[in-house]
Amino acid sequence: xxxxxxxxxxxxxxxxxxxxxxxxxxxxxxxxxxxxxxxxxxxxxxxxxxxxxxxxxxxxxxxxxxxxxxxxxxxxxxxxxxxxxxxxxxxxxxxxxxxxxxxxxxxxxxxxxxxxxxxxxxxxxxxxxxxxxxxxxxxxxxxxxxxxxxxxxxxxxxxxxxxxxxxxxxxxxxxxxxxxxxxxxxxxxxxxxxxxxxxxxxxxxxxxxxxxxxxxxxxxxxxxxxxxxxxxxxxxxxxxxxxxxxxxxxxxxxxxxxxxxxxxxxxxxxxxxxxxxxxxxxxxxxxxxxxxxxxxxxxxxxxxxxxxxxxxxxxxxxxxxxxxxxxxxxxxxxxxxxxxxxxxxxxxxxxxxxxxxxxxxxxxxxxxxxxxxxxxxxxxxxxxxxxxxxxxxxxxxxxxxxxxxxxxxxxxxxxxxxxxxxxxxxxxxxxxxxxxxxxxxxxxxxxxxxxxxxxxxxxxxxxxxxxxxxxxxxxxxxxxxxxxxxxxxxxxxxxxxxxxxxxxxxxxxxxxxxxxxxxxxxxxxxxxxxxxxxxxxxxxxxxxxxxxxxxxxxxxxxxxxxxxxxxxxxxxxxxxxxxxxxxxxxxxxxxxxxxxxxxxxxxxxxxxxxxxxxx
Amino acid sequence: xxxxxxxxxxxxxxxxxxxxxxxxxxxxxxxxxxxxxxxxxxxxxxxxxxxxxxxxxxxxxxxxxxxxxxxxxxxxxxxxxxxxxxxxxxxxxxxxxxxxxxxxxxxxxxxxxxxxxxxxxxxxxxxxxxxxxxxxxxxxxxxxxxxxxxxxxxxxxxxxxxxxxxxxxxxxxxxxxxxxxxxxxxxxxxxxxxxxxxxxxxxxxxxxxxxxxxxxxxxxxxxxxxxxxxxxxxxxxxxxxxxxxxxxxxxxxxxxxxxxxxxxxxxxxxxxxxxxxxxxxxxxxxxxxxxxxxxxxxxxxxxxxxxxxxxxxxx
Numbered sequence: 067x068x069x070x071x072x073x074x075x076x077x078x079x080x081x082x083x084x085x086x087x088x089x090x091x092x093x094x095x096x097x098x099x100x101x102x103x104x105x106x107x108x109x110x111x112x113x114x115x116x117x118x119x120x121x122x123x124x125x126x127x128x129x130x131x132x133x134x135x136x137x138x139x140x141x142x143x144x145x146x147x148x149x150x151x152x153x154x155x156x157x158x159x160x161x162x163x164x165x166x167x168x169x170x171x172x173x174x175x176x177x178x179x180x181x182x183x184x185x186x187x188x189x190x191x192x193x194x195x196x197x198x199x200x201x202x203x204x205x206x207x208x209x210x211x212x213x214x215x216x217x218x219x220x221x222x223x224x225x226x227x228x229x230x231x232x233x234x235x236x237x238x239x240x241x242x243x244x245x246x247x248x249x250x251x252x253x254x255x256x257x258x259x260x261x262x263x264x265x266x267x268x269x270x271x272x273x274x275x276x277x278x279x280x281x282x283x284x285x286x287x288x289x290x291x292x293x294x295x296x297x298x299x300x301x302x303x304x305x306x307x308x309x310x311x312x313x314x315x316x317x318x319x320x321x322x323x324x325x326x327x328x329x330x331x332x333x334x335x336x337x338x339x340x341x342x343x344x345x346x347x348x349x350x351x352x353x354x355x356x357x358x359x360x361x362x363x364x365x366x367x368x369x370x371x372x373x374x375x376x377x378x379x380x381x382x383x384x385x386x387x388x389x390x391x392x393x394x395x396x397x398x399x400x401x402x403x404x405x406x407x408x409x410x411x412x413x414x415x416x417x418x419x420x421x422x423x424x425x426x427x428x429x430x431x432x433x434x435x436x437x438x439x440x441x442x443x444x445x446x447x448x449x450x451x452x453x454x455x456x457x458x459x460x461x462x463x464x465x466x467x468x469x470x471x472x473x474x475x476x477x478x479x480x481x482x483x484x485x486x487x488x489x490x491x492x493x494x495x496x497x498x499x500x501x502x503x504x505x506x507x508x509x510x511x512x513x514x515x516x517x518x519x520x521x522x523x524x525x526x527x528x529x530x531x532x533x534x535x536x537x538x539x540x541x542x543x544x545x546x547x548x549x550x551x552x553x554x555x556x557x558x559x560x561x562x563x564x565x566x567x568x569x570x571x572x573x574x575x576x577x578x579x580x581x582x583x584x585x586x587x588x589x590x591x592x593x594x595x596x597x598x599x600x601x602x603x604x605x606x607x608x609x610x611x612x613x614x615x616x617x618x619x620x621x622x623x624x625x626x627x628x629x630x631x632x633x634x635x636x637x638x639x640x641x642x643x644x645x646x647x648x649x650x651x652x653x654x655x656x657x658x659x660x661x662x663x664x665x666x667x668x669x670x671x672x673x674x675x676x677x678x679x680x681x
Numbered sequence: 682x683x684x685x686x687x688x689x690x691x692x693x694x695x696x697x698x699x700x701x702x703x704x705x706x707x708x709x710x711x712x713x714x715x716x717x718x719x720x721x722x723x724x725x726x727x728x729x730x731x732x733x734x735x736x737x738x739x740x741x742x743x744x745x746x747x748x749x750x751x752x753x754x755x756x757x758x759x760x761x762x763x764x765x766x767x768x769x770x771x772x773x774x775x776x777x778x779x780x781x782x783x784x785x786x787x788x789x790x791x792x793x794x795x796x797x798x799x800x801x802x803x804x805x806x807x808x809x810x811x812x813x814x815x816x817x818x819x820x821x822x823x824x825x826x827x828x829x830x831x832x833x834x835x836x837x838x839x840x841x842x843x844x845x846x847x848x849x850x851x852x853x854x855x856x857x858x859x860x861x862x863x864x865x866x867x868x869x870x871x872x873x874x875x876x877x878x879x880x881x882x883x884x885x886x887x888x889x890x891x892x893x894x895x896x897x898x899x900x901x902x903x904x905x906x907x908x909x910x911x912x913x914x915x916x917x918x919x920x921x922x923x924x925x926x927x928x929x930x931x932x933x934x935x936x937x938x939x940x941x942x943x944x945x946x947x948x949x950x951x952x953x954x955x956x957x958x959x960x961x962x963x964x965x966x967x968x969x970x971x972x973x974x975x976x977x978x979x980x981x982x983x984x985x986x987x988x989x990x991x992x993x994x995x996x
Contacts, residue, residue, distance in 0.1 A: 503808060508802045
């Protein structure tokens with residue numbers, strides 16, 4: 067029979083709309099004020115932290131609605147902001163500098179919704195308020211550094227192979243090695259060629275030089291490494307800021323985007339992002355008197371430092387190795403399945419380490435984490451004074467003479483070893499970074515934008531609703547239902563996609579989609595009217611109308627989708643938000659306007675004998 | 682209800698010479714304006730610093746300018762933004778400008794200088810190199826979009842239609858840019874997004890018309906190309922108008938209710954929808970016609986059945 071949908075098709079449409087509605091639902095719940103406690107420098111919040119926080123809050127008569135431990139972070143929810151602020155002050159004082167305590171707004175999604183993965187949409191910075199930075203990694207500096215390290219490596223390797231050379235020098239974008247005779251040149255070429263496969267080597271017989279150039283592949287690798295490493299460092303530092311839901315993301319080939327929702331004090335954020343941290347290895351002073359040192363009589367050649375848990379350690383003043391020699395670090399397990407940190411050094415560092423450890427086998431060696439933190443004090447010129455903070459992160463016994471690669475055990479649990487590896491990698495920046503873009507949105511402007519955006523969406527919807535009902539009567543109502551379902555689907559899909567954020571231009575995108583989504587229905591309805599004017603029966607007209615308009619709708623929407631996808635590819639922040647809502651809107655509107663309205667039309671008018679149609 | 686009750690076919694194509702002259706004049710005017718006035722590029726493209734401050738009472742711009750001047754920012758551009766209490770201060774990028782502390786410095790200078798309470802609404806700093814890169818990327822995006830669309834339409838329809846629709850898009854983009862340059866409106870990233878949306882919209886319109894032209898070329902046996910285009914345009918005219926109306930309705934909502942930040946966006950789209958509607962009627966079809974679109978180009982090739990040319994064998 068004409069214009070009847072099989073039951074499964076109707077059910078499928080209902081199911082999809084219900085599915086969208088389910089995931090759009092979390093957006094209706096307000097947010098709870100909360101306090102987020104996260105560990106610093108490799109510490110993680112655990113069950114013990116949870117208990118102590120719990121008892122402290124109850125002792126101070128602060129009522130909280132829930133407390134959960136998740137991914138090494140503690141989240142305490144409160145019923146009002148007053149309790150939240152009091153709790154923040156209390157916890158900040160009692161937990162000390164091992165944890166950061168941040169204010170947070172946590173979605174109050176009910177448990178049953180959260181258990182099926184329901185979360186509200188993420189708001190962009192222009193709606194939530196906060197600060198965003200775009201940082202640029204200085205890539206030419208990264209390449210220079212990589213070349214410097216290589217000059218060292220070439221020297222060590224040639225010496226090890228007993229090939230005599232006159233000089234190893236860095237030229238523009240290659241490394242030139244000069245030899246005394248042709249035999250050495252050929253020998254070196256053969257040897258280096260095998261060892262450094264990602265270099266293009268060329269001999270110059272006239273002046274006995276071998277020049278090595280990085281392949282494009284290697285150059286790309288160096289850049290990629292510099293970017294990835296800087297992202298890791300920045301992520302660590304951002305975590306130290308204690309901001310809830312920060313975003314650190316690469317953008318293109320040399321940029322890093324950092325979004326800190328809710329942060330207004332950009333000066334402090336910038337200082338921390340620009341701060342430096344590094345690592346040093348020192349021998350433990352086993353001859354010195356620790357208790358005397360604790361009383362203030364520190365030996366002249368030693369220095370008193372503390373471990374994270376407050377245990378004092380007496381260290382030799384002479385630094386065995388500084389962290390800028392660390393090329394890579396990772397965590398794994400040793401043969402007794404204890405967590406360990408594997409460290410690779412550049413060749414100069416390897417030499418230093420080897421010399422420093424060969425006469426000290428069996429003695430303990432300490433890894434010291436050094437950080438420069440900005441203080442509130444300023445010097446005469448108004449520059450912030452940085453405070454040097456030194457902390458012993460591990461003490462381990464030297465088992466054998468160490469070389470370019472070695473490992474540290476005794477760093478604690480597996481996750482602590484992992485974090486230590488991160489910090490070691492993060493210790494020295496591969497390439498300097500610089501802030502090239504900064505945007506701060508005040509909280510009132512953000513709230514105002516949300517209000518304006520919602521007003522525009524409601525008004526746009528209202529106007530189109532009225533127009534469609536006046537113009538198409540009963541069919542207008544059907545189109546409006548589809549439009550409503552479309553909005554629900556857009557919000558549901560936006561909430562479901564993890565990377566999608568709602569921005570002010572994104573809201574404009576929703577408004578625009580509303581205007582354009584009815585186009586599909588206008589096409590169909592006009593076609594039905596045309597068919598009816600040509601004298602076809604009403605059921606025939608409906609059928610033909612939908613059929614004939616279908617390919618037009620597909621073509622028209624795909625071309626718009628092309629424009630939206632290109633916009634997504636080049637856009638940043640708010641513009642990406644616009645492209646996302648527009649793309650999602652195009653796809654969902656095709657579904658609601660074609661399949662959705664057809665379902666209703668078929669259910670109401672399909673298969674009946676009709677003389678008139680309210681269109 | 683019915684807005685257009687067209688009984689007769691409107692002879693759109695007989696006015697195409699006039700439309701052509703009209704379009705050419707507007708396009709030349711746009712190019713002229715773009716060359717003399719240039720585009721008033723926003724912070725996103727030029728780089729620099731922008732500070733938006735909300736005052737409690739109506740702001741005195743002259744006083745603010747004087748305060749900025751006496752605090753070492755003689756080049757600051759001070760403007761109202763949306764309401765009499767919102768002020769935007771723009772500073773060009775220059776050497777020795779400490780961007781790190783700029784926001785706080787300006788804020789405290791204004792607080793001291795005007796004696797009024799105020800709040801920081803937004804601070805934006807964009808480095809010059811970022812802006813250059815963005816302008817390049819934006820241009821590239823526009824070009825990529827046009828090429829992708831050209832390829833798609835050529836593949837789905839016919840190269841003459843593809844040329845027609847891309848020419849119409851070019852026409853729409855040029856006129857919108859011309860409007861922004863003539864009225865000296867600020868051209869920022871959201872406006873760029875709006876122009877890409879105009880491309881999407883205008884294309885939507887053009888495709889609907891082209892689709893009908895193709896259908897009619899196949900269906901109708903009588904009439905030359907111009908007649909068929911006229912018939913198709915008349916048949917789709919009512920949907921063209923209705924879609925324009927609904928889109929203009931929502932854009933009006935954005936324009937009046939969306940706030941200052943997306944004013945430029947809404948302006949570009951409002952104008953773009955007008956031009957896009959006009960261009961899908963006149964520009965796209967007349968270009969296709971000028972390139973000599975004919976029935977044969979659109980009728981699918983009949984594949985000969987094997988043996989169809991042989992005489993039927995009689996037993």
